[in-house]
Amino acid sequence: MKKQLGFLVDTEKCIGCFTCAMACKNVYHQQKGIVWRQVHPMGESIYPHRERAWLSLACNHCENPVCLEQCPVKAYTKREDGIVVHDQDACIGCGNCVRSCPYGAPRMNPVEKRAEKCSMCWQRIDAGLDPACVHSCPVGALSIADISTARLDGWVQYPAGYPESRRLNPSTRFKAPRQPREVRRNDA
Amino acid sequence: MNSMELPLVIFTVLSQGAVGLVALTAARQWASDGGSGMAQAPRTAWLTAVALLALGAFAAMFHLGHMGGAVRTLANLESAWLSREGLALGATGALLLAGYLSPGLRARGATTVAAVLGVTAVLVTSMTYAPAGFPALNNALPGVFFLLTAAVLGPALAAPFLPDAHQPAAMRALRAALLVSLVINLVVPCVWLSGGTVMRLTGEAFLTAPLYWLRLALLGASYALARGGRMPAWMLPLLAAQELLGRALFFMLPVHASVNIGNPF
Numbered sequence: 001m002k003k004q005l006g007f008l009v010d011t012e013k014c015i016g017c018f019t020c021a022m023a024c025k026n027v028y029h030q031q032k033g034i035v036w037r038q039v040h041p042m043g044e045s046i047y048p049h050r051e052r053a054w055l056s057l058a059c060n061h062c063e064n065p066v067c068l069e070q071c072p073v074k075a076y077t078k079r080e081d082g083i084v085v086h087d088q089d090a091c092i093g094c095g096n097c098v099r100s101c102p103y104g105a106p107r108m109n110p111v112e113k114r115a116e117k118c119s120m121c122w123q124r125i126d127a128g129l130d131p132a133c134v135h136s137c138p139v140g141a142l143s144i145a146d147i148s149t150a151r152l153d154g155w156v157q158y159p160a161g162y163p164e165s166r167r168l169n170p171s172t173r174f175k176a177p178r179q180p181r182e183v184r185r186n187d188a
Numbered sequence: 189m190n191s192m193e194l195p196l197v198i199f200t201v202l203s204q205g206a207v208g209l210v211a212l213t214a215a216r217q218w219a220s221d222g223g224s225g226m227a228q229a230p231r232t233a234w235l236t237a238v239a240l241l242a243l244g245a246f247a248a249m250f251h252l253g254h255m256g257g258a259v260r261t262l263a264n265l266e267s268a269w270l271s272r273e274g275l276a277l278g279a280t281g282a283l284l285l286a287g288y289l290s291p292g293l294r295a296r297g298a299t300t301v302a303a304v305l306g307v308t309a310v311l312v313t314s315m316t317y318a319p320a321g322f323p324a325l326n327n328a329l330p331g332v333f334f335l336l337t338a339a340v341l342g343p344a345l346a347a348p349f350l351p352d353a354h355q356p357a358a359m360r361a362l363r364a365a366l367l368v369s370l371v372i373n374l375v376v377p378c379v380w381l382s383g384g385t386v387m388r389l390t391g392e393a394f395l396t397a398p399l400y401w402l403r404l405a406l407l408g409a410s411y412a413l414a415r416g417g418r419m420p421a422w423m424l425p426l427l428a429a430q431e432l433l434g435r436a437l438f439f440m441l442p443v444h445a446s447v448n449i450g451n452p453f
Contacts, residue, residue: 040450055450066320072261072270092260093253096270100319104446113253161450165320 001148004063004082005120006171007134008155009056012178013141016041016054023136024058027121034107036118037133042177046160053177055161056142058118058133059084059105060170067097067106067117075115081146082171083120091115102163103170120144147171189393193439195251200313201341201431202244203277204334206237207306208342210284212361214303216346216354217296226351229294233349234287240345241281269315276309310334322442324380324390332372333438337431339365344427347419356417362427366411373404373434385452389443400437406430 016039024030024037037058047053065084068076075090076097086097086106091114097106098115106117121131125144129135134142145152155173158164162174213229220226249255264271283302287293314331343362350358377400380391394400407430414423445453 038449043451045452046450057449069267070269070319072264072268072274073257074264091253092257094251094261094270095253096268096316096319099321099444102321102323102445104321104444104449108253160452163445163449163453168320 001063002082003080003146004061004148004171005125005144006061006082006147006173007058007120008143008145008152008173008175010141010143010175011042011053011055011159012175013139014039014054014056014177015139015141016052017138019136019138020056020133020142023132024118027132030107030116031109031111034109034116036105036107036116038104040161042161047177049180051180055159055174056133057103057162057172059120060103060168060172061120062165062171063169064167066100066102066165066168070096070100072096079122081125082148083122083125084117085119085122086115086117088112088114088116102165102168145173147173190440190442190444192436193251194436195247195249196317196439197432197435199244199248199251200317200334201337201428201435202240202247203313204310204337205341205345205428205431206240206244206284207280207303207310208338208340209233209237209240209345210299210306210342211303211338212342212346212358213349214296214299215361216350216357217299219357220354226354227295228291229287229299230349231288231291231294233346234284234294236345236349238281238284238288241277241284245277245281269312273309273313273316276305276312280306280309307335307338310338317438321444321446322390323384323445324387324442325438329376330438333434336365336369336372337435340369340427341424341431344419344424355419358419359414359417362419362423363411363414366407366414370404370407370411373407386443386445386448389448390441393441393443394437397437397441399433400441403430403433403437406433 018039021035021037021039040055042053061082061084073090073092075087078084093113095108098108106115109116124131134144152173155175159174159176213233217226249258252258261274262271311331314334318325318330320326343358347358377391377394380387410426
């Protein structure tokens with residue numbers, strides 16, 4: 001496997017504070033209603049505890065990105081480091097990528113009438129910095145790694161509540177949320 | 189609920205109607221005994237098909253955020269179904285236009301080639317609308333729906349151009365297409381209910397939508413009224429209305445996989 005940068009999401013550490021999503025918004029100033037990173041609460045049927053658990057998701061920068069495959073004007077490219085970049089100037093706003101991505105990563109900008117999505121802050125990465133979301137996370141729940149070489153024991157690709165797509169092979173990896181410890185009174 | 193995508197509704201229904209017109213005309217040419225005036229497909233039929241394709245393509249332009257880039261949609265033929273769709277429909281339109289201008293290209297063999305190319309274009313179009321983001325549609329169903337639209341609208345569009353001897357056959361073809369469409373459109377949402385969570389949500393969205401039942405009622409009424417040996421003049425508007433409604437629901441009601449993130453799939 002070639003070099004492939006991917007987000008590592010530690011749901012055990014994530015407290016659902018949305019700082020990552022806000023940091024993204026602060027850097028890129030997306031239109032109202034458009035988010036490139038979203039923090040999804042896990043439903044009770046997956047995590048039935050009083051304490052909540054969250055999935056912080058942006059573009060997965062898939063190994064085989066369906067957005068790139070289905071874009072009729074080749075507005076998407078995949079860099080050597082695996083980051084999938086969208087060229088908004090080339091986009092004609094057909095919405096094909098928006099419909100195709102099962103993770104909802106590309107969004108239609110209603111003002112520009114073009115699609116847009118998370119670029120993993122490749123300009124920051126090229127400058128040796130972390131993406132804005134990773135940089136801002138107060139609990140260290142987000143990080144990036146080259147998943148082709150990193151040791152990822154204990155990390156999973158498809159946690160509960162995350163659509164499985166083996167053909168796309170999304171690059172995000174997750175650490176499952178910790179199960180709360182049950183404290184019972186000793187009747188004896 | 190998604191956007192109705194009205195430009196795509198108009199584009200897909202009109203282009204599939206044009207293909208249905210060509211396919212039915214080709215079928216009648218093969219069925220004719222040579223004495224029923226079908227040695228060549230009627231020139232006006234080909235003009236109608238070209239006009240429907242052109243009107244559909246024009247409507248599709250309004251779906252794009254930037255119409256000026258429409259010509260660039262052919263840039264990714266190696267992997268994008270939308271690029272292939274443009275090529276397939278463009279080739280079909282060019283062949284029909286050539287047929288309109290040249291009588292030799294409306295003979296039985298050439299008409300069959302146009303029909304096969306048109307049906308291929310419909311199937312290619314269906315791949316564009318079977319995206320991975322919609323589990324309920326990421327399969328062969330868009331192809332089935334689109335071919336049924338061609339089969340339903342084809343006889344009604346072709347009937348005015350067919351000789352009297354072929355009118356009963358057009359009515360039989362319409363009744364068969366309507367019956368199959370009725371059954372498929374009734375069964376598919378029920379099948380979705382047995383799928384994964386997102387597919388089930390799509391099935392529920394259809395079965396609880398009054399417009400879905402209105403569409404089925406129009407489909408049933410069309411079937412009940414499609415009697416006799418000749419196509420009534422009001423049949424085409426009725427069929428077009430139910431097909432346009434059905435296509436609008438096709439774009440509006442399916443649930444995107446990302447809607448359910450955080451919950452079981």
